[in-house]
Amino acid sequence: MPVTFSDIITACNSEENFLQIFQNAFSQVDQPLLQEHRIILTACYRNPGLSLTLKGETPEFLAQSWLQKYCYSFENRISRRISQPPRTVADPIVDTIIKARLTGLTEKHLEQIKYAHRLSMSAENIQGLLLEEFLAEQLADYGWYCCWGEVIRHVDFCHIDGSLLQVKNRSNSENSSSSRVRINQPIEKWHRVDAKTGLYKWSYFNTKYNTNRFSEENFILFVQKVLLANPSALALEANNPWQSLSQSSD
Structure with missing residues (x-):
């Protein structure tokens, strides 16, 4: 019978x-058990409801599947990954709707709008993904470890003191519901920008750690650095008419 995280936690009499x-x-x-693995797995043990629904034929196979998930995500983080373009086909009725409202648009305009x-x-x-990697770099100095690969449910970062953190880009982003799971440690929740006011919330970290390194300006610099070093992080369709602008500026 397949083994689950809950089975392992229940069978163990200690952390x-x-x-x-x-x-083992x-x-x-x-692969050694690194500090980051230990911190995240400890959070799983202390908060069983946050453990993944992974299954394995043995505890060892399950543990190795967890490790593979973590390593794959880290090795393919946004600064290194090759993103894939949309796999869906645009619906022509969208062009019809726009053209009916803005009658002066040409077919070329509509094509540009579609691909934009x-x-x-x-x-x-x-x-x-960009926010996650930026915070992973910045928060590492303050004892936080990124949970690459969503190897713990509802949580993006685990702290050496057991604290848990969930981050979102905007206040209106869909939040993972952690209220229905069995946890012993409250999850801190932070969003980068208030969707209603447009105000940024970087001061949360700056105040907490008495620094000014968390800012929209630094995040922008990080995004630009990533895309400059790895243009493939942003998928660009071969027939996108805007592609020539990138080529002409290279």
Whole structure:
């Protein structure tokens, strides 16, 4: 019968025994149990409701699946990944609607609007990943570890003191519901910008850690650095008419 996280937690009579299972499993694939693994797994043990719904034939297989999920996400973080363009086909009726309202638009205009919209959607798709990696770099100095690969439910960062943090780009982003799960540690929730006022919330971290390193300006610099070093982070369709602007500026 497949083993779950809950099964392992229930079978272990201590936190150290739980971590030892993962350490033994990791050693089988020549991977040490790093500090970040220990912090995140400890949070899972202390808050069983946050554990993934992974299953494995044995505790070792489950532990290795967890590790694979974490490592894959870290190794393919947005600064290194090649993003894929939209796989859906645009609905022509959208052009008809726009043309009916703005009758002076030409077919070329409509084509540009369509692809600008598709490009914007691609940018929105990586926005959260950019914020995640920026915060991973900045928060590391304050004892926070990024939960790459969503290896713990409802949580984006775990702290060495056991604190849990969930981050969102905007206040109107859909929040993961953690109220229905069994947890012993409240989850701090932070969003980058208030969707109603447009005000940024970086002061939350600056005040907490007596610094000024968390700012929209620094986030913008990070985004520009990532896209300059890895243009493929933002998928660009081959027939996108805006592509020539990028080529002419290279």
